Amino acid sequence: MTQSFEQPTVQVQAPLLQLNGITKVLKGQGEPRTILSGVDFTVHPGQSVAILGRSGSGKSTLLSLIGLFDRADEGKYFLHGNDITKLPERRAAALRSAEFGFVFQRFFLLKHLTAAQNVAMALVNGQGWSARRKRKQQVMEALEQVGIAHLAKSKPTRLSGGEQQRVAIARALVRQPRIILADEPTGALDTETGNLVVEVLLNTTRQGCGLVLVTHDHDHARKMGRVMELRDGRFN
Amino acid sequence: MLSGKFRSALVIGGQGIRARKLRTFLSMVSLFLGVLAVVAVQAGSEIAERAMLTDVELQSGKDGTIMGYVPGEKGAPGIVESTLKGRTDAVAMISSRAIIGEPGVRPINEGGMPFEYANRGGDYSGPMVYCDANGTCTEQKKEERKPDGQAIEVSMVALTGDIRPFKPFRSVSGTWLDFGTAPSLAPRIVLNEEAAKGLKQYRVPGEMMIDGATHHVSPQIIGVVQDGSSQPRVYMRLDELRTWMPAAAATTEVDRFRGGGTQLELYLQPGTDDLQQLIKAKLTGAGLEQNQMHFQTVNSKERMESQLKIMRLIFLGMAFLVLLIGVAGILNVGLATVGERVEEFALRRAVGMSRLLLAGIVLAETLLTGLLTAALAIGAGVGGLQVALMMFGSRFPSLQGTAFPWEAGVAGVIAGLVAGVLGGLIPAIRAARIPIATVMRA
Structure with a gap:
């Protein structure tokens, strides 16, 4: 009789995104101001990272560089191991659509659209086209994921702050992104609602999604897998 | 998609x-x-x-039509008529004056003017002097003024064939001339709107006197068309006219000077250069000068x-x-x-x-x-x-x-x-x- 033994495997997951030596200098009318200076940053699948820091420390700038809203002056940016440091705008837009979900402090919901239409906005962005029925199904799934499917036909003006932020999170989730970037998503909410929103965001990491949360709230930061603090454009 | x-x-x-x-x-x-x-x-x-x-x-004919003007002298009408007989790619219009109504009276619209201007003003013209090509001038005797009567003057247009492929006359009432039947002794005529207006406005006897005709004729009015002319006109078949007006009736230069006599207009389809040359050759042979014949392509549009x-x-x-x-x-x-x-x-x-x-x-x-x-x-x-x-x-x-x-x-x-x-x-x-x-x- 032969016995077979299963060899345990050690799986090293490649990082979702990796920033090496990122520097960003703000060139305005006055003296150039260094916002980020040689920042290294990595996020793995299913990992949640909180970024703490004072106002002006460069948190939001870092997030906008990660989200391809802006370009670094120096350093390298790898997404799934691919160098995307000098990506043209058109491809950056396609990546924003396919890879990232964004949640902001202000919810940025369009008042003339219903909750469902606001969520569908991420699907009607010129990056491919799906049939109306399929779009509707994706939107309802995203709204269910954040627990407000029953408010699909409500306009933002009839929703509370927490509900509006959950619509914004559903909009971020509807394309099933690999990374969620949240810039102070609880900043305009009361503590209880804020906790609820953070729970919803954390849930996404259980499905393998990476989460980068920029916050001032240490309680929320502690709930993340990793906490990093930015000070004067560098991580401590 | x-x-x-x-x-x-x-x-x-x-x-x-x-x-x-x-x-x-x-x-x-x-x-x-x-x-x-x-x-x-x-x-x-x-x-x-x-x-x-x-x-x-x-008025001028469709674009592309070749239009020719030939004086109605030296037997030109007869030559053109015999050349175009039975052809559908070319039509000749032979115009002369005609008076419908009482004979021997002054027409209501003397000179064939539109009825709107009939009976306005008097005869203020001075002596008429005609000078020929050699510079010899002779005073023309004025026609004796006839008594006013119930008659209208029209321009009479005799056709060798259907003119409508060249000039798109619009039918107003009745029918157009049928060139496929045997000629009638009582000529069938089609009026233009101005002539119809004159006949409607003035009660005139149904008798027609054509310049150069041997007898008065009793025409049959078969229709009215819109021909774009403001002057009264009647259209008839040339072969029906010939019963009453032989081709030999020649026009002199003095006739033309007085506004009378016969005038020839030819309408030829594009691509009928051979026919044009043939007509020119025949007319030249009959004694007409080249500079008396004018051909041009209609280019109205x-x-x-x-x-x-x-x-x-x-x-x-x-x-x-x-x-x-x-x-x-x-x-x-x-x-x-x-x-x-x-x-x-x-x-x-x-x-x-x-x-x-x-x-x-x-x-x-x-x-x-x-x-x-x-x-x-x-x-x-x-x-x-x-x-x-x-x-x-x-x-x-x-x-x-x-x-x-x-x-x-x-x-x-x-x-x-x-x-x-x-x-x-x-x-x-x-x-x-x-x-x-x-x-x-x-």
Whole structure:
């Protein structure tokens, strides 16, 4: 009789995104101001990272560089191991659509659209086209994921702050992104609602999604897998 | 299949218009007059051109027709008649004077003038002097003034065949001359509208005296046509005329000087150069000089188009000025709207929309506004034309049955689209340049 033994495997997951030596200098009318200076940053699948820091420390700038809203002056940016440091705008837009979900402090919901239409906005962005029925199904799934499917036909003006932020999170989730970037998503909410929103965001990491949360709230930061603090454009 | 980008632009553009109905309406109001002006100018010039062309074709013949003028002397009518007998690619018109009504009286419209001017003024003409080619002048004896009577004078046109392929006469009533039947002893005549008006207005006996004819004839009126002439005319078959007026009846230069005698007009289809040469050769052989025969190709449309072109350009220029004011209105509203929608546009770019598509959406909104305005302006143009035809159609017979010209519709759509592009371009560029990072951080 032969016995077979299963060899345990050690799986090293490649990082979702990796920033090496990122520097960003703000060139305005006055003296150039260094916002980020040689920042290294990595996020793995299913990992949640909180970024703490004072106002002006460069948190939001870092997030906008990660989200391809802006370009670094120096350093390298790898997404799934691919160098995307000098990506043209058109491809950056396609990546924003396919890879990232964004949640902001202000919810940025369009008042003339219903909750469902606001969520569908991420699907009607010129990056491919799906049939109306399929779009509707994706939107309802995203709204269910954040627990407000029953408010699909409500306009933002009839929703509370927490509900509006959950619509914004559903909009971020509807394309099933690999990374969620949240810039102070609880900043305009009361503590209880804020906790609820953070729970919803954390849930996404259980499905393998990476989460980068920029916050001032240490309680929320502690709930993340990793906490990093930015000070004067560098991580401590 | 429409691409995802195009569909997205249309869906979002439609949402934008629905969300800002009042602004869209105000943009349309500012643009409406401009597009309507373009539609009206284009429709007006097209209708005028068609009406004028129809009248010109009635008088001069269709474009491409070769038209010839030959004096009716030295046996020319007989030569032309025998050459064209049985041919359908060429027709000759032999004109002379005729009087319908009482014999031996002065016609109501002496000289064959339109009845509108009949019986106006007296005979104030001085002595008539005719000078021949050698410079020998002789005073012509005035015709004895006849007593006024119940008769009208018409221009009598005898045809070797059906003239309508060359001159598109419009039937008003009755029938046209049938050239396929045997000639009748009582000539069948077709009146033009002016001649019919004269016969209706004045009760004249049904007897016709033709210049050069051997006897008075009793014609049968079989129809009335619109021939574009303001002078009274009657049309008849040449072979029926020949019973009463032999081909040998020659016209002298003095006859022509007095406005009488016979005159020949020839209408030949394009590509009948051999026939033209044959006629010229025969007439030259009969003694006519080359410089007495004039042949030319009818080119009415091009001539008229060049005449109308300047007028049309002036009016279109004015219409475009009005359109520009509308464009300024759309541009103003568009810039204000982009300013208000900065966050929306930044958000759309954040969720993956490219700059180009974002600009496309802003343009799509103004283009849709322009197209909606164009549809309204074209509708107003069609309605306006119908109303105008109902009110003034009876005064202008050439306008009857006029349809709204498709060219005006196309001009309206183009004007709407151009206005949409001009009014939306700068807002679209501004929208595409909105920095996402700055807006989303605010």
